[in-house]
Amino acid sequence: MLPLDGRAARVRFLFPLLLGAAAAVAALSLGPGGPPAGSAADRFVAGQRSTTRTPVGREAAAALRERAAAHRRAIGVDAVASVTVERVEDRFAGLTYDEVVDRNGRGQRLALQRFDLAGRLLAAVRFGGHNPKRLAVVDAAGARSAAERHARALDLRPVGTARVRRGAADEWVVEWPRLVDGVPVPGDGVVVRTWADGTLHTAVRHDRPLAERPDRLIAVGEARRLAGARLAGWFDPRNAGEWQIDGASLAWVAPNDAFEPAGPDAPARVLRLAWVVRVATRGTLAEAIRGLELFLDAGDGRLLGGDVLR
């Protein structure tokens, strides 16, 4: 046993180090972006990282590896040297999923797959492939067929009629938008991006939860009137002739802080039925804002958020 004086001296020496170590742990867990992500109580704040990753149990990981391996041919990867499986909590999207990543012998990512907690595929990416030696280039119809083939092979189960358009990066974008009782859910549905030759780039399914539909809906005319009154107060009278309501239609939207900076920085996970009022601009006003969308609650006309086209 140490003499009292010696023990006291050691305590005096060790205490600051222990205090420092504790502070280091606290600092690392807080990180530069603020409180740690992970708990449901955490609200995403701009500037923070939005995802946290944790290991998946051995059995669950093995099952996910097997599920992912079954999709490899459809995704178009081979020569996989290693596979990692992680659980990802995404506070921005309000979603938790398992991510399986295939790597080559150099450790580079070849492909990624995301599964929901019931094991359904949510998304797949084949990395690279931007400049393949194209033996064939498909047209829009060919791109649709290729995307249907990819979606079927990945069990993404698209519903309805596909829309096809050219993407910016020498690719096709094939979308099956989600409709609920005939009302669109913008952003939801299945989207497959293929390269010009029809090979897979990305595939994703979004299927966000919906709030209860209001018992009674305000009329479209009322939505336009409410939006018009708000816009008349928002735009300078000198720009009065430079904006007009272009249309209004029902859609399921994610409430957001577009016009209310004190609101949450991430869009709401649960979608609400809204009148989306579209505003077109011209002249000098269009030099700042090209367009605007207002989301008005379909039940009571409250402003739920919106979108800005600069």
Place this chain on the structure above:
Amino acid sequence: MPTGRRSRRLALALLPALLALSLGAGGARAGFQATIDSNESAFEPPCMGWDDAYPEKMLRAAVSAYTALGYTARGYSGASFTRAHVLARTVGDWGYYVHSHGDNYWHAADGRRYAGFREDGGDCSQAVVYSKDIAAKRAGRATNLVVMSTCHLGESTSTMPGAFGIARKKSEPTEWLGSKFYLGYAGTAYDNDQWTFEQAFWDELRQGMPAGFAFDTALLGTFTHPFDPNWWGTYAYSGRAGPLPPCDRCL
């Protein structure tokens, strides 16, 4: 206890915490400057009757991301984000981000269009910053990570990448075109879509994913309008500050 000893002990106690924080922040590499500009004034009173949330939060996210990637990053908006400020800072920028109105603007003196974006200026009348002016100031100087959070500056004919010394060429994961990556949007792009894409892009980069991998993963977001992000540069470049060797932190 004498004050000096107490101070030394406090310093000793705080040292591990400070080290941990600096590691967590990615460790800014001195001299690798990044400028983050966001046009707020055009979208708040008195220019507009509402206070638009996006310019401010996108600025915060970009400053935080560039800092985490090792840049000495500073954000500017209002009267501090002017055309003169952009052209003065660009000479020293290794990273650049802007969120504003972008287009291929007519340049009357040259009788042609150049890619560009609007300054903030702190008032309701924003001058255009043309790619031509940036190119002249930079004179071919290398850039690391450039993000044009505007409409039109990711189009295949854009003159903006060249202003930052980035050719409109995409590398494959195994190909190295230098420590450079340019991100922009083709056509028009709504704020919700840009915000969703950029948050995922920053998040992937901050985990150590190289920029091309981060780009492809960010394509999985929920986009509510036709939305076309585009890029040029080195797919496997980490996005970190400085003239890094090939395949730095390839994952």
